[in-house]
Amino acid sequence: xxxxxxxxxxxxxxxxxxxxxxxxxxxxxxxxxxxxxxxxxxxxxxxxxxxxxxxxxxxxxxxxxxxxxxxxxxxxxxxxxxxxxxxxxxxxxxxxxxxxxxxxxxxxxxxxxxxxxxxxxxxxxxxxxxxxxxxxxxxxxxxxxxxxxxxxxxxxxxxxxxxxxxxxxxxxxxxxxxxxxxxxxxxxxxxxxxxxxxxxxxxxxxx
Numbered sequence: 001x002x003x004x005x006x007x008x009x010x011x012x013x014x015x016x017x018x019x020x021x022x023x024x025x026x027x028x029x030x031x032x033x034x035x036x037x038x039x040x041x042x043x044x045x046x047x048x049x050x051x052x053x054x055x056x057x058x059x060x061x062x063x064x065x066x067x068x069x070x071x072x073x074x075x076x077x078x079x080x081x082x083x084x085x086x087x088x089x090x091x092x093x094x095x096x097x098x099x100x101x102x103x104x105x106x107x108x109x110x111x112x113x114x115x116x117x118x119x120x121x122x123x124x125x126x127x128x129x130x131x132x133x134x135x136x137x138x139x140x141x142x143x144x145x146x147x148x149x150x151x152x153x154x155x156x157x158x159x160x161x162x163x164x165x166x167x168x169x170x171x172x173x174x175x176x177x178x179x180x181x182x183x184x185x186x187x188x189x190x191x192x193x194x195x196x197x198x199x200x201x202x203x204x205x206x207x
Contacts (some may be wrong), residue, residue: 027065030055034072043073043128048174070134073124079145086149095153099146099170100198107174107194117181119186126182138175138177143167 033054037046048069052059086102091131093101110118125131139165144158146167177197181190 023065026055026057026061028108030057030062030065030119031072034069038073038124039120043069043131045123071130073121073131074134074138077108077136078106078144081109082142083145083149084147085109088143094152096166097202098153099150099166100202102196103170103174104191105199108191111190118190122178122182126179135175139171143171146171151191152154169201173201 030051034046034051036052037054046069048062049059051069051072052062062072068077082103085106086098089102091097125135143164147163148203149159150156150159150163150167154160154163156163174197176192176195181188181193
């Protein structure tokens with residue numbers, strides 16, 4: 001769920017202007033072409049000019065939307081979904097429970113709408129060292145966002161140590177669950193796996 005950069009919503013909607021819809025469609029075309037080539041010949045063996053040709057755009061257009069090849073994989077629209085899900089949790093719910101349930105709901109939305117891309121993304125992050133390194137940057141950005149939301153619910157400052165520890169634990173656990181999913185061939189029920197993961201945090205890390 002973490003990314004090196006967050007872009008506009010994944011699915012063009014009626015509320016967006018024509019120009020914005022075209023940008024989203026171009027970004028999707030580039031990403032889909034890249035994933036097809038990565039699947040066929042591998043990430044490292046696929047240069048950006050091939051991706052551009054497959055997407056029927058120029059290399060400069062690819063770089064306008066994705067500054068690096070890593071960004072094609074790591075740029076996503078997940079943070080706004082996760083933020084909205086956490087903010088929508090009941091006010092009377094404890095802050096930690098709000099984070100747990102909000103993150104779980106956001107992931108279910110991603111599973112329901114983008115499972116194919118999620119499978120491709122997580123597999124590549126597991127297999128390509130450059131992507132693993134860059135994905136940590138995206139996780140840090142997600143942490144800043146969630147720390148802000150949790151700080152609002154608790155009245156604590158965003159840089160409060162306990163706020164940061166809670167968010168780091170949730171995101172770290174989610175990342176580990178994703179990598180476990182990949183290692184098992186992506187055959188397990190991902191939503192159930194995330195439930196198990198968050199339950200471990202909920203019961204205080206006891207085994």
